[in-house]
Amino acid sequence: MKSVLKRIVTFGLAAAIATSVTGCATSNQSSSSDVASEKKSGSKTVITLGMHVANVDEQEPVTGKIIKAFEQANPNITVQIQGNDKDAHVNKMKLDAQSGELPDIFWMDSSVAPQLNSSGVLLDLSDFLKAYPAVNTALSENMKAASRSSDGKQYGLPYQSLVTGFWYNKAVFKRVGIDAPKNGTTYDELIKMVKALHTKGIIPIAQGAKDAYSVWGFLTGLERYGYFSKIDSILNGKAKFDNPDFLKYFSKINTLGKAGAFPSNCATSTYFQAKADFTSGKAAMFDSGVWDAGVLDKSIGKNIGFWWGPTFQDSSDNQKVSMNVSSAPFCVSKAVGDNQSKKDAVYKFLAFYYSKQAAKISYEGSIIPATNYKVDANLESKPAFKAVVTALQESGWSSPKAQPDLVLTEAVQAQLYDSIYGTMLGTYSPKEALEKIDSVQQQQ
Amino acid sequence: MNKSNRRTGFSTGAQVGIYVLLTLVVLLAILPFLWMIMLSFKGNSQILSNPLSFPTTINLENYRRAIQLLNLGNLYKNTIFIVVVSIAIELCFTFASSFALAKMTFRCKKTRSALYEFLLLGLAISPFILLFPVYRINTIVHLKEQMGLVMPYVASSVSFNTLLFVGYLKELPSEIDEAAIIDGCNLGQLIIRVIVPMAKPVIATVVVFNVLYIWNEFPFASVILHHTSNYTLALGASFFKGKYNIDYSGMIASSTLMIIPELIFYGIFQKNIVSGMTAGAVKG
């Protein structure tokens, strides 16, 4: 089967190259090679899926398994993956969008997807949601709203649930003789923990500034100072990031840094090194998310815990903020809408991807799907994943409509990360850090 | 030339000093490399948490994983295909143009030097600046996948090749080609029979550098190649990188596998450079 497919692909390519070399290619060259491969495979439809990893089976195993299950259930549809590492993938999608060569379905950064949408290359998925009411109900409103434009166009659907927070290692806290954090632990209590851990030579919170985006737990903190009640007026220029509430929050991050909360090589560490510090027991806490559950099950096992981060007594905003939001979306190329058989296949794929069967595969692979089906999965052998599920069920805690950074443009996002790390490391004063975000926001 | 060295009259002390210096340079060059090989036998957590420790056992797991994960045969095949096609084209093109610039008489001298400097401009350009425009141009001229890479690679080589070829060809004594012309050679014969044999060393140098460039090139390959089956070796490393995880040991092991053929290739060509040199020396 596989070799047949391979031959078809090579044949298509050879044809494409041949036509382009001889110079008699027409403008619909890409579709002509598609036609060739369809003909060869009889009634088989091929849909292409652009992913943000080169090796889906290894790096995104849950998605890999869902795709295989889908192909088994739909033997007349083949999913052809075009993967690349994240940065290269995003660049390539931007370029493909201009030459009309986007894959049928593709993962997209949440800050870039709206731009693709406004340039008119994405398919409106409202029809899909109408055609599959079960999926429509399984995706909660905030999941769908994250990739819907102001004119009501559903330009994407969440790839997964994004659940972020702080992992902690109970054994490390026990060794130092202090209590581990729990939901509701205040900032002042956290500072005490940090000092106790730091004097014992343990890294309190593992962070790696070289991957500037790795500040998830600290993004949640922004909402505890009323991020989403302020952001709209900030974005339309009526308010600033440099406001008293955020200044209080950034000063606290700064104090944490001075108290020795972060590794001494934080500036040169990657997120991956921070993870290694945590899994090897050198660090007590680790700023990350549910995607690391699988690794932590193996390395830390029963000693793992998960919490939503510190609460702040000097803020009047809701403190019981958790972070379970839409991750970056899956988008569908507009061209799919023009080809009925392809459109059917893509719909079928999406319906399967958001089915209960797929949700079960997700839970089994320690990933929280975007859908909210009740799934019976045995979590006893997955302590880390179980800790996340428990935290999600904590009553009274709720999530905002998105992760704070995901409503910003790429440049402001990057500056937000940079400012948070700069404040942690003491490179920027809290005020300076916020002013920098404002000045980038003004350029947008 | 080798004979003359004996007569440079270095004292024994100086000789020892020279050997010590050379050994130091060699060590400086290869220590990080040896270290990479050492790292390639370690596990991921060991690399990140305790990179200095010696690997406890010679653990071939990383190599096993690299070989299993990557379709190495296919990656090599794709890379070699692109290397061969690009280099064949660029050698013919740039050697001809460099010959014209170095040896042929221009009615206006300024035209020649302006053209030469114009062709060198590309050296000052970082490849990623070209990514978007090149992609567009590829779409317009209907080149994609492997053939879409060949043209940017050839264009990127123009400046470097011109720099080396023109510099070398200018130094070749012009009496020889004058003699060949008097013997009745036409332009093609002159280049193929007389100039190319004399320019072997610089051709070998250019080939080596361009092979290495294309072999390791990432930015263009990452946006122009769409199908995993067309990927080149340089993209192999991305197979070990997820959005939130990275397999350092697998990456290092696969890099080692990627480098070994390059080293062998260089080893072979290096001899050619040396022999090409001596041949030239005898003639001169």
Next chain:
Amino acid sequence: MHWLSRKRNILMMLIPTLMIYLVYMIIPIAIAIGYSFTKYTGIGKAKIVGFNNYMRLFRDHTFWIALKNTAVIFVIAFVLLMIGAFVVALLLNLNLKGKSFAQSLIFSPAVIAPIIVGILWVFILDPQIGLINAIIRSLGFGQGIKWIGGKTLTPVSVAIVYFWQQLGYLATIYLAGLKMIPVEIEEAVQIDGASVWQKLRYVTIPMMRSTISTVAILVITGTFKIFEIVQQLTNGGPNHISETLITYSYSATFTNGEYGYGMSLATVTFFISLVVIAIYFGLSKERGRKEVS
């Protein structure tokens, strides 16, 4: 030669190269420069904004930091490489035992993909997990030094890594130049009883002039293009203090999605490196003239 130099012949020789160079190098450069006058995210339509990006650039603190870092890297790498590679080439040109083996080994760093070079050196320079500081600590000389990630040393480290990577590569080019010096001249000088230093000063270096400029061009343009090493060592951080012109324009273009601004940075970088080359040639011509007179 003169008679083969009919216009038709010259054109025939030049056109293939010129065509491909024009389409795949010059036009893309022109397009990129064009975008530097626009506001553009990389998707959709670009909006022309005149010189806005350039004005912004001069007010951008990070741009000046990047410029300073690039200058530091350039000066160190240029001095080390021009001299170091020349010395290595001289060594390899001597009739030494095992020199071809040595040449292979010295060249080997140039074989490794730049991105791997970066990763490799992280494990050497990192203040916490790096080889050098581990050695310093085990010898009891304190906690070691922030080779990368600190406030000052990163550009120096980048220059050293680049030196390491390029040494053998450039030495090979120098070596090719050394081999071009006619044996007769060397022998004549030796018969005259010149010292090693005199021979170097009055024969080797003047005969190598064009090779030296070749190497200089490669070093100048090369140091302005160092990208993967910085990306792997610090990724321009912490907080952009180790950013170079090229990493900064990359992050503006691709991380921040400000394609127009990124291209204005790239354009400025391009022109700065051209200016440096022009200065180099101005100076070397000046010197050449003085020596003649």
